[in-house]
Amino acid sequence: MPELPEVHGYKIYLDSTSLHKKITAMECRDKRLLKKPLGDFEKALLGESFTETVRIGKYLFLKTTGSKTLLMHFGMTGRPNYYKDREDRPKFGHIVLTFENAFHLAFENKRKFGWWQLVDDIEDYRKQHNLSKDARELSLDEFKESLSTRKTDIKKVILDQSVTAGVGNWMADEILYQAQVHPKQKVERMTETQMDKVYKAMQHVIETAIDCDAHYDDFPKEFLMHFRKEGATCYHTGGEIEKIKVGGRSTYFSPKWQKL
DNA sequence: CACACTGTTCGCTC
């Protein structure tokens, strides 16, 4: 489930494997993953190279030597896979690019919620699609500014990509656990201190997850990820973890630790 | 076999 830290890792992976190599072929097994006709992608990519990647939240942009930028979104189950031999094509590698060195880059997407798009200008795209600045680069003031107009549950708001781009379902639960704030806390009734705590927890969770290469087992022992299941034991209170729905999403929290 | 799970998008209401 790629959220900000995983996509950050994908960026590093692509930077070290897929830049500055001419693209010689493109194959797509399922056109539903393409937001434009295949021909448009071929025209934009074949004969060109990737020059640089830019990540905003869970969106990964690959600039090219041509005029277009390739945008990848991994959905819930995607990842890039750079490999050499044709027979090593991953089972769910639905889109595959081939480079001039004969290596391939597969866009793995088991559940097909991921997609590719072609973009002219990254900043224009960001604004048109109401993406905030990347959560990692958001300032406390910008965060509070976004919260000031909202009236719903804090968990829904930090899942909103126009507020904190990159935060997904597990990160939202982790952030609120670290900040000791109930997921159904109404934003309009939050104190300054609570907002500060959520912001700090968000930065802490992001940096920790990136330091661990998004490998959950390596997270500090007080992280919710280690006991994020119904009836598990809260590290701080010894109480039980509860599962509820917030904004249609499964939400895990510790009632004794995160009080309304 | 039914349903849960993921993030984004769409259509609708207020």
Added chain:
DNA sequence: CGAGCGAACAGTGT
């Protein structure tokens, strides 16, 4: 017009 809400989307795992 912006916020909020719920359904829809695909397909594997349980």
